[in-house]
Amino acid sequence: MIKARGLARRFTTKLGPVDAVRGVDIDVAVGELVGFLGPNGAGKSTTLRMLTTLLQPTAGEAVIAGHDLLTDPAGVRRNIGYVGQKNGASADQRVAEELAFQARFYGLGKHETRRKVGDLLERFELQGMEKRAVITLSGGQQRRLDIAMGVLHDPRLLFLDEPSTALDPQSRRNLWDHVKQLKADGTTVFLTTHYLDEADFLSDRLLVIDHGSIVGEGSPDELKNSVSGDLVVLGTPQASLVATKFENAVVDGEKVNFRIPDGDRALPALLRDLDQIGVELHSVQVHRPTLDDVFLTMTGRSLREEANAA
Amino acid sequence: MLRDTWLVFARVMLPVVRNPVAVVFGLAQPLLYLALFGPLLGDSGWQWFVPGLLVQLALFGTAYAGFSLLPEVRTGVMERLRVTPVSRVALLVGRVGKDVVLLVVQGLLIVLAAMLFGFRASAGDVLLGLGLVALLGIAIGSASYAIALKVKLEYVFASVLSSTIVPLMLLSGVLLPMSNGPRWLYWLSRVNPLAHVVDAERSIFNTGSVLLGLISVSALVLTGVFYGVRTFHRESA
Numbered sequence: 001m002i003k004a005r006g007l008a009r010r011f012t013t014k015l016g017p018v019d020a021v022r023g024v025d026i027d028v029a030v031g032e033l034v035g036f037l038g039p040n041g042a043g044k045s046t047t048l049r050m051l052t053t054l055l056q057p058t059a060g061e062a063v064i065a066g067h068d069l070l071t072d073p074a075g076v077r078r079n080i081g082y083v084g085q086k087n088g089a090s091a092d093q094r095v096a097e098e099l100a101f102q103a104r105f106y107g108l109g110k111h112e113t114r115r116k117v118g119d120l121l122e123r124f125e126l127q128g129m130e131k132r133a134v135i136t137l138s139g140g141q142q143r144r145l146d147i148a149m150g151v152l153h154d155p156r157l158l159f160l161d162e163p164s165t166a167l168d169p170q171s172r173r174n175l176w177d178h179v180k181q182l183k184a185d186g187t188t189v190f191l192t193t194h195y196l197d198e199a200d201f202l203s204d205r206l207l208v209i210d211h212g213s214i215v216g217e218g219s220p221d222e223l224k225n226s227v228s229g230d231l232v233v234l235g236t237p238q239a240s241l242v243a244t245k246f247e248n249a250v251v252d253g254e255k256v257n258f259r260i261p262d263g264d265r266a267l268p269a270l271l272r273d274l275d276q277i278g279v280e281l282h283s284v285q286v287h288r289p290t291l292d293d294v295f296l297t298m299t300g301r302s303l304r305e306e307a308n309a310a
Numbered sequence: 311m312l313r314d315t316w317l318v319f320a321r322v323m324l325p326v327v328r329n330p331v332a333v334v335f336g337l338a339q340p341l342l343y344l345a346l347f348g349p350l351l352g353d354s355g356w357q358w359f360v361p362g363l364l365v366q367l368a369l370f371g372t373a374y375a376g377f378s379l380l381p382e383v384r385t386g387v388m389e390r391l392r393v394t395p396v397s398r399v400a401l402l403v404g405r406v407g408k409d410v411v412l413l414v415v416q417g418l419l420i421v422l423a424a425m426l427f428g429f430r431a432s433a434g435d436v437l438l439g440l441g442l443v444a445l446l447g448i449a450i451g452s453a454s455y456a457i458a459l460k461v462k463l464e465y466v467f468a469s470v471l472s473s474t475i476v477p478l479m480l481l482s483g484v485l486l487p488m489s490n491g492p493r494w495l496y497w498l499s500r501v502n503p504l505a506h507v508v509d510a511e512r513s514i515f516n517t518g519s520v521l522l523g524l525i526s527v528s529a530l531v532l533t534g535v536f537y538g539v540r541t542f543h544r545e546s547a
Contacts, residue, residue: 052393077395088390090382092325101321105314105394149390 001157001188002028002051004069007060008212009046020046022212023060028190030156033183035203036192037291043212044192045085048161051190052082065157078106081155085162087142088149089134095145096121096130099152106153120148124178140171147178151187158182160191164198176202196291206291210299220291227289227297230263234274235283242279263288314397318404322378326412333412340367340420347485348427356429361439361511362484363424364417365504368443369482371416372451373475375409376458376467383462402542403535406451413447414440431515439514442527446507449530452538459541482508503530 004026011018021043028034038044049055051064053073061068067075089098096117103113121127124144129137137145143163151158160179164172179202183189193199199206200220208216208223216223234256236242242256243249249258260266263286274281326332340363351359382388391401417440421431431439454471461467481488481495482504488496499505503526510523 054389054392074395077393080393082390082393084386084389084393086384086386086389088386090325090387091385093321094324097321097324101317102390102394104317105391105396107395146386146390 001030001032002026002062002064002190004051004062004064005060007047007050007057007062009043009050009055010058019212021050021057024209024212024214026051026062026207026214028157028188030188031183031186033179033189033202033204034191035199035206036190036209037194037196037199037206037295038192038209039194042209044194044209045161046212047209048159048190048192052080052159053077065155078153079155079157081150081153081158083146083150083158083160083163085165087134088146089142091133091135093134094130095126095132095134095137098134098145099148102149103152108153116152120152124148140167140174143167143171143175144178147175151182155187157188157190160189162192162194164193164195172198196295200291208295208298210295216294216298223291223294224289227259227293229259229261230289231257231259231287231293232263232267232270233257233283233285233287234281236279236281238279242274245274311397311400314400315404315407318396318400319407320404322405322408323411326408333415336371336412337416337419339370340416341423344420344424344427348424353428356424356427357516358487358512360421360424360429361515362482362508364420364439364443365446365482365508365511366479366484367417367420368413368446369450369475369479369504371413372406372409372447373454373471375405375451376454376456377464379405379455379458380462380464380467383459398542399539402452402455402538405455406448406538409451410444410447414444417443435515439511442507442511442514442520442523445527445531446504449527449534452534456534456538456541478502478504481505484508503527 004024006023006025007021008019008023009021011020024043024047026047036044036047046055050057051062051069053069053076057069061070063069064076065079067079069076089095093101099117099120100113103116104110108116121130124147126141126144126148129141134142134145147160147163150160163179164175167175176198179189179191189202191202203220205219206217206223207214216226218226234242235254236256237254239251239254239256243251243258246256246258246260249256260270267284267286271281271284343363343366344360348356348359348363379388388401392398418436421429421436421439425431457470458467461470481499481502483499488499488505506522506526507530508523509518510520510527512518513520513523
């Protein structure tokens with residue numbers, strides 16, 4: 001559904017050229033839900049803008065939904081849906097009218113438009129808001145309207161750019177349900193996010209981008225397994241003694257951190273051994289690797305810190 | 311493309327039709343000129359002053375059009391529209407169409423108001439006069455949207471506008487005849503295409519040649535629309 005080769009974008013700024021995306025290859029199969037994960041400024045949105053015809057690549061080529069990105073952007077536009085980072089409905093338009101115009105822009109006839117708008121209002125829980133001005137909608141409602149506009153022409157391929165940014169937890173959950181439903185209906189979905197839980201919950205497969213290059217790829221579980229083992233944190237006054245017993249252990253005050261494969265099963269025996277040599281413990285924690293650990297291993301930077309700093 | 315243009319036009323026209331008060335607000339400034347400045351020119355001044363006022367209406371009415379685009383660029387509206395297969399030209403022309411329709415309606419109201427003060431014009435003159443004003447509106451409106459799309463920031467756009475509109479207006483002879491001034495000022499006004507449009511507009515409602523004004527306005531329309539379409543294509547990659 002997506003096949004991109006060497007896609008790159010260089011921006012010319014006053015301070016010199018900036019390579020926002022440095023030649024990425026992307027393959028997405030029909031029906032997949034692929035998450036595109038990376039910190040702010042990694043090149044996620046630039047890549048997405050290239051794939052959706054909003055931005056001309058400076059190098060590379062791509063075939064999107066069966067149409068060549070460079071020679072047939074109009075063909076690409078007809079076959080994809082796009083929901084941007086920001087709200088796509090005008091503040092002074094009415095909900096149903098904005099949907100209807102969107103349908104007409106995609107070439108739907110009047111009759112079909114009316115039927116489709118009715119369907120979407122119901123599906124995205126916007127009934128009763130037909131005549132409301134967009135500006136009076138809540139953040140969650142506006143987001144649902146955005147998605148409704150993005151999928152109105154039943155695109156086979158849907159792009160979502162940071163879909164849940166600035167949504168409350170309940171609206172996020174609701175949005176995720178809608179995205180899962182779209183996938184269940186056979187839509188191929190490509191979404192960018194810097195939220196690990198979102199990438200984890202939604203994606204079949206993840207692409208990790210950093211500094212404009214793809215640095216990792218796989219299902220969320222595969223990526224997590226690539227981090228060697230679970231993180232064990234032991235609280236003990238004899239931290240430095242305990243640290244000598246494990247490879248790559250790190251002492252942090254009265255805490256020792258180290259990684260062992262299959263932590264939950266290894267722990268009982270490990271604790272018995274420590275007890276026998278007279279180590280006193282006041283706390284034990286085992287953490288499954290998170291996508292943040294994956295990111296840390298791949299890039300040496302924490303995605304969470306990046307996301308929080310943004 | 312015609313269908314797309316109509317759709318874009320209808321979409322931006324709807325909020326105006328629902329809330330036509332904005333059209334009246336746009337009339338406040340020219341009406342003030344009509345009531346508080348026009349009488350200074352004496353009874354015979356109306357035939358000379360009103361055509362210039364219509365050109366001024368076109369200038370101020372459409373030069374600010376770009377402001378309506380900026381929130382749509384800042385939020386995701388333009389982006390959302392640009393991912394649809396809708397024609398890039400239609401995205402510009404549909405919007406300009408709305409501004410020109412408003413301009414013609416406002417122009418007509420100004421002419422009717424001026425008639426109360428003693429301005430005289432035949433229906434044919436009004437039709438021609440508003441036609442010329444509409445052409446000027448197309449040129450300036452297209453350029454305004456293109457410049458707004460380029461500068462993107464309200465405060466930059468505002469300073470671009472004030473630094474171009476005021477000299478264009480002062481040098482067009484809308485308020486007082488340029489021939490009253492020193493030669494250098496007169497010749498400066500001759501290189502301002504707007505001055506020729508003002509002359510042509512006056513010729514329509516009185517006597518004289520409209521040729522130079524028509525050439526000027528045609529050149530402005532070609533330049534403005536070409537620049538606008540090119541910018542909308544570029545920024546829309």
